[in-house]
Amino acid sequence: xxxxxxxxxxxxxxxxxxxxxxxxxxxxxxxxxxxxxxxxxxxxxxxxxxxxxxxxxxxxxxxxxxxxxxxxxxxxxxxxxxxxxxxxxxxxxxxxxxxxxxxxxxxxxxxxxxxxxxxxxxxxxxxxxxxxxxxxxxxxxxxxxxxxxxxxxxxxxxxxxxxxxxxxxxxxxxxxxxxxxxxxxxxxxxxxxxxxxxxxxxxxxxxxxxxxxxxxxxxxxxxxxxxxxxxxxxxxxxx
Numbered sequence: 001x002x003x004x005x006x007x008x009x010x011x012x013x014x015x016x017x018x019x020x021x022x023x024x025x026x027x028x029x030x031x032x033x034x035x036x037x038x039x040x041x042x043x044x045x046x047x048x049x050x051x052x053x054x055x056x057x058x059x060x061x062x063x064x065x066x067x068x069x070x071x072x073x074x075x076x077x078x079x080x081x082x083x084x085x086x087x088x089x090x091x092x093x094x095x096x097x098x099x100x101x102x103x104x105x106x107x108x109x110x111x112x113x114x115x116x117x118x119x120x121x122x123x124x125x126x127x128x129x130x131x132x133x134x135x136x137x138x139x140x141x142x143x144x145x146x147x148x149x150x151x152x153x154x155x156x157x158x159x160x161x162x163x164x165x166x167x168x169x170x171x172x173x174x175x176x177x178x179x180x181x182x183x184x185x186x187x188x189x190x191x192x193x194x195x196x197x198x199x200x201x202x203x204x205x206x207x208x209x210x211x212x213x214x215x216x217x218x219x220x221x222x223x224x225x226x227x228x229x230x231x232x233x234x235x236x237x238x239x
Contacts, residue, residue, distance in 0.1 A: 052227035065126030068207035072235040074228035076133035120161035137216035155202040176237035
């Protein structure tokens with residue numbers, strides 16, 4: 001029973017990482033020390049979308065999330081790095097003194113972390129919380145290994161790994177000299193028995209692919225957060 005209990009705690013903690021159950025009141029997740037937030041918006045090309053005002057830039061060394069790309073984060077959104085717990089055999093107590101029970105707990109924690117922090121060929125690296133800006137949802141960043149494939153392949157594998165995804169429509173885009181793939185699709189939750197809109201984009205970099213994913217509590221929240229997604233997409237650059 002002890003092992004099962006500790007495994008459940010690990011699962012609950014890891015779910016919190018990717019569902020926003022915890023809050024961050026400190027400054028470590030700020031978009032950047034030099035951020036000069038703007039509340040203005042500008043229409044997208046052809047008037048099809050709006051682009052949120054920038055609250056700073058992340059991706060470079062010293063920012064809230066070190067990534068293979070940099071991009072602007074919408075004003076008042078809060079960026080925070082997602083730290084994996086599967087970095088090697090030591091894990092959370094693997095230095096030999098706890099015997100078989102500790103090893104079993106570590107293995108279970110690694111399996112749970114892998115399931116929650118990976119989707120297809122990429123691993124969660126950063127999440128940008130919309131709650132400080134008045135929305136319920138996240139813009140999440142996932143990264144992969146250089147041999148994971150081109151942007152379209154990575155994006156297709158990412159969507160295929162999401163149970164409940166359907167109706168995927170792909171297209172290409174270019175931003176900051178990066179050629180990428182983008183997808184819109186519907187996600188149906190069996191637990192909640194509801195369907196909502198989601199979208200994601202992928203680019204290939206010398207350090208591996210990067211996927212940006214925008215979900216939301218429901219389709220209405222998703223639409224409200226699109227200007228922040230468009231800002232990130234249009235300001236994507238290599239560091």
